[in-house]
Amino acid sequence: MIMINSVTILDYIGTFAFAISGIRLAALKKFDWFGAYVVGLVTAIGGGTMRDVLLNTTPFWMHQPSYLICTALALFSVILLGNHIIRFKHTFFIFDTIGLGLFVVVGINKTLEFGFPVWVAIFMGTLTGSAGGVIRDILINEVPLIFHKEIYAMACVLGGLIYWGCYYFGLEPAITQILSASGVILARFLAVKYKIALPQLRNIN
Amino acid sequence: MIMINSVTILDYIGTFAFAISGIRLAALKKFDWFGAYVVGLVTAIGGGTMRDVLLNTTPFWMHQPSYLICTALALFSVILLGNHIIRFKHTFFIFDTIGLGLFVVVGINKTLEFGFPVWVAIFMGTLTGSAGGVIRDILINEVPLIFHKEIYAMACVLGGLIYWGCYYFGLEPAITQILSASGVILARFLAVKYKIALPQLRNIN
Amino acid sequence: MIMINSVTILDYIGTFAFAISGIRLAALKKFDWFGAYVVGLVTAIGGGTMRDVLLNTTPFWMHQPSYLICTALALFSVILLGNHIIRFKHTFFIFDTIGLGLFVVVGINKTLEFGFPVWVAIFMGTLTGSAGGVIRDILINEVPLIFHKEIYAMACVLGGLIYWGCYYFGLEPAITQILSASGVILARFLAVKYKIALPQLRNIN
Numbered sequence: 273m274i275m276i277n278s279v280t281i282l283d284y285i286g287t288f289a290f291a292i293s294g295i296r297l298a299a300l301k302k303f304d305w306f307g308a309y310v311v312g313l314v315t316a317i318g319g320g321t322m323r324d325v326l327l328n329t330t331p332f333w334m335h336q337p338s339y340l341i342c343t344a345l346a347l348f349s350v351i352l353l354g355n356h357i358i359r360f361k362h363t364f365f366i367f368d369t370i371g372l373g374l375f376v377v378v379g380i381n382k383t384l385e386f387g388f389p390v391w392v393a394i395f396m397g398t399l400t401g402s403a404g405g406v407i408r409d410i411l412i413n414e415v416p417l418i419f420h421k422e423i424y425a426m427a428c429v430l431g432g433l434i435y436w437g438c439y440y441f442g443l444e445p446a447i448t449q450i451l452s453a454s455g456v457i458l459a460r461f462l463a464v465k466y467k468i469a470l471p472q473l474r475n476i477n
Numbered sequence: 478m479i480m481i482n483s484v485t486i487l488d489y490i491g492t493f494a495f496a497i498s499g500i501r502l503a504a505l506k507k508f509d510w511f512g513a514y515v516v517g518l519v520t521a522i523g524g525g526t527m528r529d530v531l532l533n534t535t536p537f538w539m540h541q542p543s544y545l546i547c548t549a550l551a552l553f554s555v556i557l558l559g560n561h562i563i564r565f566k567h568t569f570f571i572f573d574t575i576g577l578g579l580f581v582v583v584g585i586n587k588t589l590e591f592g593f594p595v596w597v598a599i600f601m602g603t604l605t606g607s608a609g610g611v612i613r614d615i616l617i618n619e620v621p622l623i624f625h626k627e628i629y630a631m632a633c634v635l636g637g638l639i640y641w642g643c644y645y646f647g648l649e650p651a652i653t654q655i656l657s658a659s660g661v662i663l664a665r666f667l668a669v670k671y672k673i674a675l676p677q678l679r680n681i682n
Numbered sequence: 683m684i685m686i687n688s689v690t691i692l693d694y695i696g697t698f699a700f701a702i703s704g705i706r707l708a709a710l711k712k713f714d715w716f717g718a719y720v721v722g723l724v725t726a727i728g729g730g731t732m733r734d735v736l737l738n739t740t741p742f743w744m745h746q747p748s749y750l751i752c753t754a755l756a757l758f759s760v761i762l763l764g765n766h767i768i769r770f771k772h773t774f775f776i777f778d779t780i781g782l783g784l785f786v787v788v789g790i791n792k793t794l795e796f797g798f799p800v801w802v803a804i805f806m807g808t809l810t811g812s813a814g815g816v817i818r819d820i821l822i823n824e825v826p827l828i829f830h831k832e833i834y835a836m837a838c839v840l841g842g843l844i845y846w847g848c849y850y851f852g853l854e855p856a857i858t859q860i861l862s863a864s865g866v867i868l869a870r871f872l873a874v875k876y877k878i879a880l881p882q883l884r885n886i887n
Contacts, residue, residue, distance in 0.1 A: 295678070298624070298678060299678035299679065301620060301624075301625070302625055302677050302678070303624045303625050303677065303678060304624065304625055304626075304674065304675035304676060304677050304678070305675045305676060305677075305678065306623070306624070306630050306631055306675050307621070307623070307624025307625055308624075308678050310624065310630075311624070321531075325530055325531070328533065329533065330531075330532075330533055331531055334531065334593065334597050337596050340596070340600070350678065351678070354679055355679070410615060411611075411615070411620075411621060411624070412620065413618065413619065413620045
């Protein structure tokens, strides 16, 4: 049974926002509705699917249709709203970032539940949060955005390190998870606001 | 033991046709023989492999070498026939479409056998039929064709819905499978003949 | 516990060299440090990860952090050495080729241990050696190098056939593995030195 609690609601909001980000890029590439749906879906569930494949377990979205439905709703919104959707740009950015914080923590929790050490969990949290966007960019035939712009994945890593710290000092799981997700969210907001970026590699070829 | 029955023959024909479609695109990109083999193989077995990885089972082609051999035969045909292969274009289109119908039904059957609900099976049938072509297009560094042209994947979804309907009304498995595969094949023929396509998304960025 | 023996040392050297090859291409594409790390990591562990996913087992690098650390060391080397790294070009080529030989044999061994027949093992050995470079090229949005240049994967296949021959004639495992790895290494050196390449497919479209 699906528990409709606050985490579930955040999960749906995050899925919806991730899907919107994929569908907008698909529109830019003149994809048809099916193509847009696939790109939106892959953005939303790609990271968690890669995590579950590496953990050697059935992908999370195969247990209940809500993630496929969320993506369909995102597609319908984009089709119906059209150009008006650009007005909600800031709202989507906030949803997207909240989703990121949640996905990272979900990825860490699940990996620890499978008995892996903390460094694998931090890896999987980062993968859960950022691999969907990488697969999205591969599908639209662009160089993945997070490899040369924005501190997106580093926010995930930071959230993972906060989780590790809290875990090490024996904090309550609920507090650990809230602090970790907040770290991800805050790091991304600050990075975007102050245009903080990692240095590029010098061309050494 | 390998049963040489009509389904097996159709399976080999479909594999061969899918491999040819990959090898032709590889030739366009001036790939060498090895590259062409890989692109052909991925086109033929990529969808079923993704399905089996998601179902958390050993990929189907690891149980017997026939799929690797079929792809090798497709490569030799292209090397030997060269430009003459273009004459068989319509034949390949027919084989390719029959293969598509079969692969969708195989994907649905296998997913149901693993105990998943029908909506997962429809998803997996569509994946089995169309993901190989997506990976092929990623390997040749093009935007996946099925995201902006042709009702290819929608034919798979339609076949899945027909399967669902037959299943719901308790039809015989054999009849269910034949109707479902026929639906895929017919939908694709009609879509190509009458140039039916899904609407594109308006650019909303 | 990690055994520091000669195979482990070769494994680290190979991982380091594969990671360097990815990081250098990432630098050419102006990736930031994170992007470079990911591309380096994927080049080093991508092939083995795909093999382990297909074998339906936990990826090898999730058991101990040494592969992630090796890649971090490769990134730091590139950042610190900058342009001077080009001086070690020949050394890296040698390390890379030794790594290739080792990875192929490791892939074959592991697949046989899982009870698969030799043809699957040869496939997996080739995948272990060459799939990381393919994923690397997808991430930097280029057509995979090994599909149109160099006998890279064919050296892996040759090593696999040597393994098969030795195995068939009942040679000692240690000798089989050394001969197979040497075959890979020698084939690649000769192919690069004498510019041996597979024929391209004629354009038949």
